[in-house]
Amino acid sequence: MVVACGSGGDDGAAGGDADAELLGITRPEPLQVGDVTVPDRTTGGEGGDFTMRAAPGELLVVYFGYTSCPDICPTTLADLRTAFEQVGPDAEQVDVAMVTVDPERDTGPKLSNYLSSFFTRFHALREPDLDRIPEIEEPFGASSQVVHQDDGRVEVAHSAITYVVDDTGEVLVEWPFGTEPDAMADDLAVLLARQSP
Amino acid sequence: MTTTLRRPLRLVLVALAALALVAGLAACGSDSESSDEATTDTTAASGSSDTTAAAGDVVSDEDGLTIAAPWARTSPMDTTYGAVYLELTSADGDALFGASVPEDVAGTVEIHETVAADEADGDAMDMSGDESSDTTMAGMDHSSDTTMAGMGAMTMQPIEALDLPAGETVVLEPGGFHIMLIDLVAPLETGEEIEVTLTFENAGERTVTVPVLDDAP
Numbered sequence: 001m002v003v004a005c006g007s008g009g010d011d012g013a014a015g016g017d018a019d020a021e022l023l024g025i026t027r028p029e030p031l032q033v034g035d036v037t038v039p040d041r042t043t044g045g046e047g048g049d050f051t052m053r054a055a056p057g058e059l060l061v062v063y064f065g066y067t068s069c070p071d072i073c074p075t076t077l078a079d080l081r082t083a084f085e086q087v088g089p090d091a092e093q094v095d096v097a098m099v100t101v102d103p104e105r106d107t108g109p110k111l112s113n114y115l116s117s118f119f120t121r122f123h124a125l126r127e128p129d130l131d132r133i134p135e136i137e138e139p140f141g142a143s144s145q146v147v148h149q150d151d152g153r154v155e156v157a158h159s160a161i162t163y164v165v166d167d168t169g170e171v172l173v174e175w176p177f178g179t180e181p182d183a184m185a186d187d188l189a190v191l192l193a194r195q196s197p
Numbered sequence: 198m199t200t201t202l203r204r205p206l207r208l209v210l211v212a213l214a215a216l217a218l219v220a221g222l223a224a225c226g227s228d229s230e231s232s233d234e235a236t237t238d239t240t241a242a243s244g245s246s247d248t249t250a251a252a253g254d255v256v257s258d259e260d261g262l263t264i265a266a267p268w269a270r271t272s273p274m275d276t277t278y279g280a281v282y283l284e285l286t287s288a289d290g291d292a293l294f295g296a297s298v299p300e301d302v303a304g305t306v307e308i309h310e311t312v313a314a315d316e317a318d319g320d321a322m323d324m325s326g327d328e329s330s331d332t333t334m335a336g337m338d339h340s341s342d343t344t345m346a347g348m349g350a351m352t353m354q355p356i357e358a359l360d361l362p363a364g365e366t367v368v369l370e371p372g373g374f375h376i377m378l379i380d381l382v383a384p385l386e387t388g389e390e391i392e393v394t395l396t397f398e399n400a401g402e403r404t405v406t407v408p409v410l411d412d413a414p
Contacts, residue, residue: 071311
């Protein structure tokens with residue numbers, strides 16, 4: 001079993017205990033997403049494909065969503081922003097990547113602007129080929145579906161889980177929707193402590 | 198004309214648990230009985246420990262309708278969708294049929310519910326997620342009334358009417374019910390206030406001032 005049976009997660013977010021238990025979901029056989037690549041459409045970025053790995057010694061938070069989402073997505077991203085504030089300066093070692101599950105409506109600049117409302121460091125990832133999106137989601141165990149209703153309404157369903165990935169592409173922890181910012185901050189602090197040499 | 202009354206009641210009267218309830222009762226002495234009912238009948242909802250933070254005015258009137266803790270989330274740049282959250286209590290039972298905002302705020306307003314995709318009405322969405330049983334989740338601090346399957350996919354569906362059982366506080370909150378603003382004319386910016394008119398089956402229309410906030414109050 002991989003689940004670290006640490007001494008509980010009551011430590012403050014700042015200065016995480018590398019041995020502490022994570023509050024989010026962990027798996028005995030962690031997901032590997034380091035081979036997943038998605039076109040990076042971040043405004044001002046270098047373009048090309050983004051690979052789902054954190055920078056060396058850092059963490060990457062990955063989320064699948066869409067910008068026309070008024071409830072789940074902004075709630076999750078705002079909670080993540082709050083968690084970063086709680087972590088403090090060390091949160092600079094956490095990158096954010098959001099993959100749009102609705103590339104027909106989400107252009108690169110649109111997704112990029114959306115993310116800039118929450119974060120200073122992020123990647124706006126947009127795969128224009130709808131058929132390729134399941135290939136991106138599958139290693140995460142994620143899924144999404146865009147349905148065009150007869151009345152013109154676009155209905156989007158998507159798994160609402162936030163993933164924390166290390167520099168090898170291993171998913172270290174998953175946060176389902178509703179995870180409190182405090183829990184995210186605690187987990188980030190613990191994981192940042194583990195990444196440190 | 199609506200008979201909307203705006204009272205300077207604090208959020209604590211309806212939103213907070215035992216401790217706040219005690220404080221709230223004292224303040225209630227000079228208020229109408231509908232307010233008293235609100236304090237005794239509602240259940241703790243938002244759980245904030247900040248007893249002085251009033252997110253917005255509580256509207257409570259002689260019909261026994263209480264509208265508390267309204268807020269709208271700051272809309273991220275470039276999106277034309279927004280969401281309004283609040284808490285509704287009807288002493289005698291009612292239903293929220295619709296909502297509207299001035300046309301310089303948004304083009305369309307709908308009441309939506311966020312649900313697990315496999316529970317959504319209508320088109321059955323095949324969302325066979327990887328919900329393996331070997332996952333471990335320790336100490337998750339979900340809010341007590343969030344029953345959503347956190348592991349699965351979610352979607353939103355419009356609802357015709359939101360039932361308000363007598364004396365029960367119905368909370369519109371992230372991940373549950375929300376008033377969805379569609380075709381925002383301009384972004385909802387932190388610090389702004391918008392007027393949202395709610396239409397009830399029995400109580401008619403009520404207009405509430407909704408502050409725009411970065412996070413839930």
